[in-house]
């Protein structure tokens with residue numbers, strides 16, 4: 581071993597879902613929105629010139645921060661924007677999870693949390709979901725260095741009610757509690773209404789799902805002015821210009837088109853409710869997802885086998901070969917047409933197996 585090797589920060593990286601090179605696939609594997617971004621984004625893109633690119637962007641991304649604040653009914657001082665919610669969450673881990681006590685998050689959850697904790701040497705303890713794959717708020721009563729969970733949870737889609745979130749908050753007044761609402765627009769109620777009463781709450785959201793802008797990389801946190809100031813201090817100590825000028829302008833156009841946001845999220849919710857019926861009729865079961873995906877297991881065919889068969893047909897879904905969830909597929913809700921192709925394939929596949 582070379583001497584310098586002992587000092588390298590060795591990490592086991594997060595593995596994102598596959599982005600296939602083929603373009604003829606039905607892509608239901610990374611929870612993207614099947615509908616294009618708002619026409620207002622297309623318009624804003626057409627009107628953009630390259631001149632602003634010569635200069636550094638506004639380090640405060642004020643235009644985007646103000647648009648998000650208007651949409652969320654908070655003050656701009658309560659908003660922090662970043663390069664996707666992954667960037668925002670990484671900054672939150674770095675800023676607020678700085679205790680010797682372990683942070684708490686579910687055992688089955690967004691698989692980036694343990695990666696950030698390992699990389700930043702933050703101790704953590706994973707709290708098992710119950711057998712119905714739900715978060716039990718009493719598991720978060722113990723002493724800890726911070727709490728984080730997605731709501732709805734990923735990859736299960738299960739939603740925690742506001743009263744359970746408030747229960748977690750009242751039992752954790754001395755640490756930061758982060759609610760990752762990447763999927764909240766597909767069914768749940770945001771907990772931003774609790775911000776006035778809980779100064780230790782941070783709510784994180786993204787433009788990647790309900791605003792159809794995963795490729796633009798925009799996410800944000802909403803919290804008290806004080807917590808946002810701490811986050812900005814760390815951000816400015818790391819990289820002042822996280823948000824590029826194009827993202828600032830196009831993100832603003834997206835968030836200002838509230839009507840399009842409502843229309844597309846309603847379509848996805850309707851398709852998801854139909855998918856629940858279709859897949860249940862084919863022998864699948866799943867938690868009652870309130871997200872833009874279903875986490876489904878089949879009564880007789882192993883998930884890995886279905887995953888491979890679907891992929892061969894050009895239908896990509898997500899499979900995690902991990903304890904407790906290795907017989908489940910996470911299926912992103914696509915358009916009605918895409919979902920029809922999924923059902924047709926599954927019906928035929930199961931018929932051939934005499935199921």
Ligand code: PMP
Pocket residue numbers: 663664665666667690730734760762785786787788794798799
């Ligand atoms: N949180 C959860 C629960 C997610 O599933 C994702 C998507 N991978 C993210 C955060 C990050 O999304 P983005 O960085 O695209 O905003």
